Amino acid sequence: MRAIGHFIGGKEVKGTSGRTADVFEPMTGDVQAKVALASKAEVRAAVENARAAQPEWAATNPQRRARVMMKFLELVQRDYDKLAELLAREHGKTVPDAKGDIQRGLEVAEFACGIPHLMKGEYTEGAGPGIDIYSMRQPLGVVAGITPFNFPAMIPMWKFAPAIACGNAFILKPSERDPGVPMKLAELMMEAGLPAGILNVVNGDKEAVDAILDDPDIKAIGFVGSTPIAHYIYERAAQTGKRCQCFGGAKNHAIVMPDADMDQTVDALIGAGYGSAGERCMAVSVAVPVGKTTADRLMEKLIPRVESLKIGTSIDPAADYGPLVTREAVEKVKSYIDIGIKEGATLAVDGRGFKMQGYEKGFYLGGSLFDNVTKDMRIYKEEIFGPVLSVVRAHDYQEALALPSEHDYGNGVAIFTRDGDAARDFAAKVNVGMVGINVPIPVPIAYYTFGGWKKSGFGDLNQHGPDSVRFYTKTKTVTSRWPSGVKEGAEFSIPLMK
Numbered sequence: 001m002r003a004i005g006h007f008i009g010g011k012e013v014k015g016t017s018g019r020t021a022d023v024f025e026p027m028t029g030d031v032q033a034k035v036a037l038a039s040k041a042e043v044r045a046a047v048e049n050a051r052a053a054q055p056e057w058a059a060t061n062p063q064r065r066a067r068v069m070m071k072f073l074e075l076v077q078r079d080y081d082k083l084a085e086l087l088a089r090e091h092g093k094t095v096p097d098a099k100g101d102i103q104r105g106l107e108v109a110e111f112a113c114g115i116p117h118l119m120k121g122e123y124t125e126g127a128g129p130g131i132d133i134y135s136m137r138q139p140l141g142v143v144a145g146i147t148p149f150n151f152p153a154m155i156p157m158w159k160f161a162p163a164i165a166c167g168n169a170f171i172l173k174p175s176e177r178d179p180g181v182p183m184k185l186a187e188l189m190m191e192a193g194l195p196a197g198i199l200n201v202v203n204g205d206k207e208a209v210d211a212i213l214d215d216p217d218i219k220a221i222g223f224v225g226s227t228p229i230a231h232y233i234y235e236r237a238a239q240t241g242k243r244c245q246c247f248g249g250a251k252n253h254a255i256v257m258p259d260a261d262m263d264q265t266v267d268a269l270i271g272a273g274y275g276s277a278g279e280r281c282m283a284v285s286v287a288v289p290v291g292k293t294t295a296d297r298l299m300e301k302l303i304p305r306v307e308s309l310k311i312g313t314s315i316d317p318a319a320d321y322g323p324l325v326t327r328e329a330v331e332k333v334k335s336y337i338d339i340g341i342k343e344g345a346t347l348a349v350d351g352r353g354f355k356m357q358g359y360e361k362g363f364y365l366g367g368s369l370f371d372n373v374t375k376d377m378r379i380y381k382e383e384i385f386g387p388v389l390s391v392v393r394a395h396d397y398q399e400a401l402a403l404p405s406e407h408d409y410g411n412g413v414a415i416f417t418r419d420g421d422a423a424r425d426f427a428a429k430v431n432v433g434m435v436g437i438n439v440p441i442p443v444p445i446a447y448y449t450f451g452g453w454k455k456s457g458f459g460d461l462n463q464h465g466p467d468s469v470r471f472y473t474k475t476k477t478v479t480s481r482w483p484s485g486v487k488e489g490a491e492f493s494i495p496l497m498k
């Protein structure tokens with residue numbers, strides 16, 4: 001059986017804690033590897049390697065750091081197919097979807113190639129007599145990223161690419177459910193010319209996470225995962241004074257206005273609701289048709305589409321989506337469907353009975369669709385994270401606007417309409433971090449920033465785009481005066497820039 005260790009000091013090392021976790025192949029349900037779970041001492045070893053290597057990397061000029069990133073882009077492209085298949089086999093998503101996972105991460109590495117420009121400071125000549133002021137961005141030192149199972153390539157790259165380009169050393173703690181691709185990415189960074197110790201991968205669970213939280217040499221933590229853990233990490237990091245950004249769960253609504261193009265909207269809802277088996281933080285999990293006629297038209301078109309979803313193995317090129325990540329994930333989603341029925345929602349399509357012929361042990365689930373969901377129900381309030389779409393019928397636009405705005409989560413939201421005025425009003429007023437107008441999954445492109453509001457994100461800065469450079473650097477401001485600007489005598493009152 002494949003054994004996955006850690007990546008420390010530029011090479012893969014075996015785990016020494018004696019603890020491991022099973023890595024499944026969701027499409028067959030078999031255990032395909034054992035991943036080591038790091039102890040506090042193993043995390044410390046990674047941090048010491050990182051700390052020793054970081055000053056020289058920070059002193060390497062930004063163009064050279066960018067060149068490593070450029071080479072990395074090339075190497076990931078070279079290994080694209082192999083990486084995508086490994087990712088699909090560990091996560092469960094289909095190969096084309098796995099390619100998207102890699103690509104959207106790579107775009108952030110591509111953005112990080114602009115680091116010489118992105119790290120430029122500001123300069124003001126003559127801010128006072130003989131006085132010039134300038135600012136510079138400096139790396140933080142050793143920083144860490146803790147990432148979820150659902151984007152095992154994209155989110156690690158969102159974290160380590162800008163951090164490393166800024167001159168930091170990085171400790172990545174990926175999800176223990178699909179650690180294979182993060183380990184390969186670390187190898188490729190080495191092949192691209194990154195010095196040993198600058199990117200370390202420690203595999204593990206809560207023990208490794210707590211060791212990261214307590215380590216005095218780790219200056220910042222970027223987390224992505226479920227809201228309870230995001231909140232826990234944010235609180236603990238604040239106690240030890242670490243810079244921290246934590247992105248959590250979601251309940252993304254799609255508002256369907258009466259004038260929306262219904263065929264395009266249904267296509268969008270099917271892809272965004274059921275793609276990747278709904279295991280995306282930007283999946284649409286709530287559709288809100290406005291008015292009874294819109295709702296009835298929507299349901300009429302949605303039901304046959306959900307019933308005819310093609311569920312297949314991760315390597316089936318014709319599959320709409322593949323298995324979920326674990327058996328527990330399947331059971332959790334099924335239990336939410338039971339809850340929805342008990343709460344009085346109408347189960348218009350029931351995916352619980354789906355069986356994949358020849359893969360009976362795999363973690364498959366058919367698509368489910370609820371109608372008449374109301375805002376007091378748990379299936380509306382909580383994140384299900386599976387192939388389940390809930391339809392909440394709104395009487396008018398104001399009610400539809402209020403639903404995502406008042407929801408605890410605030411990651412993404414979309415509106416489907418042909419009315420520019422309604423779309424503009426919605427984008428301005430909705431209390432959610434990322435908005436799509438006729439775009440169901442509004443993940444901003446790499447040079448903009450990504451971040452949810454409310455319980456979907458704790459911390460001040462977003463991921464990728466210019467915020468990533470702000471997050472992984474600290475600003476130093478220098479005020480300088482030269483003899484021509486110096487007045488004679490001591491100044492006892494606060495100096496003014498006259």
Ligand code: NAD
Pocket residue numbers: 146147148149150151173174175176204205206209210224225226227229230247248249250280281383385411452456
């Ligand atoms: P998770 O919270 O279970 O795990 C995320 C990370 O935290 C993993 O590395 C895991 O090992 C670690 N972890 C788990 N339990 C822990 C504990 N008790 N103490 C310390 N660390 C712990 O999340 P997941 O199931 O891997 O990912 C799915 C979740 O991530 C969903 O809620 C999804 O919405 C969210 N997500 C959010 C975004 C976003 O940008 N907002 C993006 C992707 C996924």
